[in-house]
Amino acid sequence: MTENSERRVVSVIVINEASVLSRITNLFSGRGYNITSLTVAPIPDTRYSRLTIVTAGSVRVIEQITKQLHKLIPVLKVYEHADIVEKEMALVKFPITENITDIGTLCQAYNGKIVNVGDNVVIAMVADEPHRIDNFLSIIKRYNPKEIVRGGAVALER
Amino acid sequence: MQITGAQMVIEAFIAEGVDTVFGYPGGAIMNVYxxxxxxxxxKHILNRHEQASIHAAEGYAKASGKVGVAMITSGPGFTNAVTGLADAYMDSVPLVVVSGQVPMSLIGTDGFQEIDAVGISRPCTKHNYLVTNAADLxxxxxxxxxxARxxxxxPVHVDIPKDVTAQIAEFNYDIELDLETYKPHTKGNPRQIKKAIEAIAKAKRPLFYLGGGIINSNASYEVRELVHKTGIPAVETLMARGVLSYDDDLLISMLGMHGSYAANMAMSETDLVIGLGVRFDDRVTGKLSEFAKNADVIHVDIDPASISKLVNADYxxxxxxxxxxxxxxxxxxxIDSDNYESWRETIxxxxxxxxxxxxxxxxRLKPQWVVKRVGELLGDSANISTDVGQHQMWAAQFYPFTRPNQWITSGGLxxxxxxxxxxxxxxxxxPDKTSVNFTGDGSILMNVQELMTAVEKKIPVINIILNNNFLGMVRQWQTLFYNKRHSETDLSVQPDFVKLSEAFGGIGYRVTTKEEFDAALKDAVEKNVVAFIEVIVERFENVMPMVPSGGSLFNMMLLEKKETK
Incomplete structure (x- = not known):
């Protein structure tokens, strides 16, 4: 990537109809833009859905992305965020033989807790800023996590 | 009224004032046929290949300013049409293309002649629909x-499964459209316009950069007035030929890779680019960092995504x-047009x-002479289409265009x-204009089956084949940049073009001299049937000037200086 590539969060409000997601992802792949993460869910009591896309690119690329997104017929609004609250969730599965007290305490520091205990594994949940999720996932490596799933970022303008 | 999905398609076309549909039937679209x-x-015109149906609809749209309509079947019918859709998308041609699809119950089962048509057309249409219920039609x-318009x-693609064309539902076309998410911005911001005018008044060497958007917007005559009232010189893109008349003193010429020296130098020396309906295509700009380097840019376009995409717009x-x-x-x-007197002189x-x-x-005859000669003989009375390659550039450079919608070419794709x-x-x-297609010995064979369409429907198109026994443009690049290694571009083995046309019921001429050419063209116009005029032209002629790919506009390869006869 040329110029200064920056991480950006873009929210897109689209009509909740068949194939709208592929219109968006096609646009990214067809024009060579990155998707770091993508979350989609319907907006309650409307015919719209909200997508939160984390992407990266120069100022010019980000400007093109928002314009090209806006050109798609089912797209109502595109927000390229500057000042936002951003959160991401992650679930991690640990062997029950690990130090569960330590894991539970760590989770609390990242707005999380142990959410499920089974015969062989416990599942922990955290919800925090994406870079803090990165930290958390790095720290818990010592507890031999068996599976990790990240939810992708969601964001709201302040 | 309660009618079938197939009948709805017909009723909608009639309500839209469609007078011609280009198409090709097949299994999934049979109810509509x-x-x-x-x-x-x-009327319906049966082309002999779905790609040709889309191009015919494009030609219809570009010459008439109306929406072109085409109809095709599922699977291979659709995939054959994809090149046409992509072509129309790149050149912003308004089309509605209806395709058949396998019945809903078979979608996703790899049914006979099934393909994910909307999946394929998504990146090469403005919008597309898969209709799942006749009530939505x-x-x-x-x-x-x-x-589309x-x-x-x-182009807009509407894919209709066969069972949906048989479903009966209520048809009411007198409905208000509620497109909350699609509201094109058509009025320019008055403050920005005022600022742009002030910038023009201050500029010393302003230059109009006219694009195909002017023709789409039907704004050529307003643009002519603006150019004349300001006295500012203008260059045209390939797609804008005919916005200004060829004999307009303020028209420099086409710019870009095969633009004239004066047009490209003007663009390199201007201090204010006034871009109207343009998109700064790479074939126009050459090396971006050197393009109009010392100029501010006014950019008017209906598509916000075109503005500051490649060249930053100051206005x-x-x-x-x-x-x-x-x-x-x-x-x-x-704006005082006298201010630009010395700039006009420079140009x-x-x-x-x-x-x-x-x-x-x-x-041998020179291909440029042929283009010029057609201009002298037919001029304003002809509409000019082209294929793609050297002949296209010569037609763009040398035909005396007098009006918009006279020039129909495939630019973007x-x-x-x-x-x-x-x-x-x-x-x-x-129908009252002579339809001339300048083509090459390579291009013509790519949709040659349309001889049958033209013969059957008595559509007298005159194809002027500039035959140099080469894929000329690729050969030119090979000569200039690949050390004359003419890889797979020698087309010495050819059909007899005269007999080929005659085999379909058309007429054909093979000419090698100026006299023969004049006689053939005159005869073809009089006979009023589809014609091939094969002109044997100089094999190694290059399109000049030329800005090598990625080079700066002011670094042109130029025609060798010689005493002209």
Whole structure:
């Protein structure tokens, strides 16, 4: 990537109809833009859905992305965020033989807790800023996590 | 009224004022073709390949300014049409293309002639629909026509499963469209327009950079007025030929890779680019960092995504060119055309230094002479289509265009095989004009089956084949940049083009001299049937000037200086 590539969060409000997601992802792949993460869910009591896309690119690329997104017929609004609250969730599965007290305490520091205990594994949940999720996932490596799933970022303008 | 999905397609076309549909039937679209058989609201032209149907609809749309309509079947019918859709998308041609699809119950089962048509057409259409219920058809078709023609025009694809064409539902076309998410911005911001006019008044060497958007917006005559009232010189893109008349003193010529020396130098020396309906295509700009390096940029376009995409606009104006130019005309007194006298002189000196010309220095006819000669003999009375390659550039450089919609070419996608079917659509749209297609010995074979369409429907297109026994443009690049390794571009083995045309029921001429050419063209115009005029031209002629790919506009390869006869 040329110029200064920056991480950006873009929210897109689209009509909740068949194939709208592929219109968006096609646009990214067809024009060579990155998707770091993508979350989609319907907006309650409307015919719209909200997508939160984390992407990266120069100022010019980000400007093109928002314009090209806006050109798609089912797209109502595109927000390229500057000042936002951003959160991401992650679930991690640990062997029950690990130090569960330590894991539970760590989770609390990242707005999380142990959410499920089974015969062989416990599942922990955290919800925090994406870079803090990165930290958390790095720290818990010592507890031999068996599976990790990240939810992708969601964001709201302040 | 309660009618079938197939009948709805017919009723919607009639309500939209469609008079011609180009197409090709097949299994999944048969219900609709059955209704075409029963109606007499529009005529159907059977092309001999689905790609040709789309190009014919494009030619029709470009010559008439209306939405072109094509109809095709599922699977291979659709995939054959994809090149046409992509071509129309790149050149912003308004089309509605209806395709058949396998019945809903078979979608996703790899049924016979099934393909994910909307999945394929998504990146090469302005919008597309898979219709899952006949009750949605009136709205979808109405939206399709509206989306195709409004804003930045483009092709809209409507895919209809066979069972949906048989479903009965209520048809009411008299509905208000509710497109909350699609509202093209057509009025330019008055404050921005005012600022742009002030910038023009201050500039010393302003230059109009005219693009195909002007033709789409039907704004050519307003643009002519603006150019004349300001006295500012203008260059045209390939797609804008005919916006200004060829004999307009303020028209420099085409710019870009094969633009004239004066046009490219003017763009390199200007201090204010006034871009109207343009998109700064790489074939126009050459090396971006050197393009109009010392200039501010006014950019008027209806597509916000075109503005500051490649070249930063200092005065961005989102709006329909026609509206914006009308607003500009109201403020035009602020501009004193005398200010640009020395700039105009500079440009005419450029033109004297390296005029756009060619040398008649070989025994064989020069292709440029053929284009010029057609211009002298037919001029304003002809609409000109082209295929893609050297002949296309020569036609753009040397034909004396006098009006918009006279020039029909594949610019963005550069589709060989475009010209002949497009010229068929052009003739259907404008029957009182002679429809001429300049083509090459490579391109013509890519949709040669359209001879049958033209013969059957008595559509007298004159194809002028500039035959150099080469894929000329690729050969030119090989000569210049690949050390003359002419890999797979020698087309010495050829059909007999005269007999080929005659085999379909057309007429053919093979000419090698000026006298023969004049006689053939005259005869073809009189006979009024589809014709091939094969002109044997100089094999190694290059299109000049030329800006090598990625080079700067001011670094042109130029025609060798010689005494012209």
């Amino acid at each position: 059955d209704e075409i058989y029963k109606q007499n609201g529009f 009136p709205r979808i078709l109405k939206e399709a026509f509206y989306i 409004s804003g930045r025009p483009g 961005p104006i989102v709006g329909d060119v026609k509206n914006v130019v009308i607003e500009m005309l109201a403020l035009v007194e602020q 005419s000196n450029f033109d004297e230094l390296h005029p756009l010309t060619f040398h008649e220095d070989t025994d 550069g589709t060989m095989g475009f010209g002949f079917p497009a010229a068929i659509g052009v003739k259907v749209a404008t």
